[in-house]
Amino acid sequence: NAGVTQTPKFRILKIGQSMTLQCAQDMNHNYMYWYRQDPGMGLKLIYYSVGAGITDKGEVPNGYNVSRSTTEDFPLRLELAAPSQTSVYFCASSYTGAGPYNSPLHFGNGTRLTVT
């Protein structure tokens, strides 16, 4: 069971370039999330999805786009990369149902992005 898989692990972009960060989970989780982690800080939510075809903004969505065409995949798109987007990006998933004991977040190993 691979869990949450993120690619690439590292990337350097020039200002104005675009790229897609890939995320896939094999746990049949309905919820998926993208977070960014800046040095010395906690995790901030960029976008999330409650199921295929449904996405919504988190705390810091500007400069990013997402799509969720399947339950397994949740790519994050950066358009016109800026130095402020230099960060470590984590994808996560969880199962959230009707009961109180929803599964906690399961994280991938992150993508380290530098924009210069």
Added chain:
Amino acid sequence: GQQLNQSPQSMFIQEGEDVSMNCTSSSIFNTWLWYKQDPGEGPVLLIALYKAGELTSNGRLTAQFGITRKDSFLNISASIPSDVGIYFCAGQRGTYKYIFGTGTRLKVLA
């Protein structure tokens, strides 16, 4: 955006010592989670707490869900070198919204 107050920010301890850290908030949460992050990796779940007052252990780790639902505590007993890392708390409110603390950086002196 809102973040939890997590303390201490960092700490050095001697191997074998016990460690305590906590998270506090002005808001009520339904679930408290504790994660550990090793360098270059994603956070890994240590303990999940679902009820106010709940006390849960995972090996040498013990965590508690505060009675007021506004705080949580994590204790590590008899620390060892592999306990080094960053410990994050997270509070869940609603079905998707997780708020994270800024982390406690633990460094163990052998």
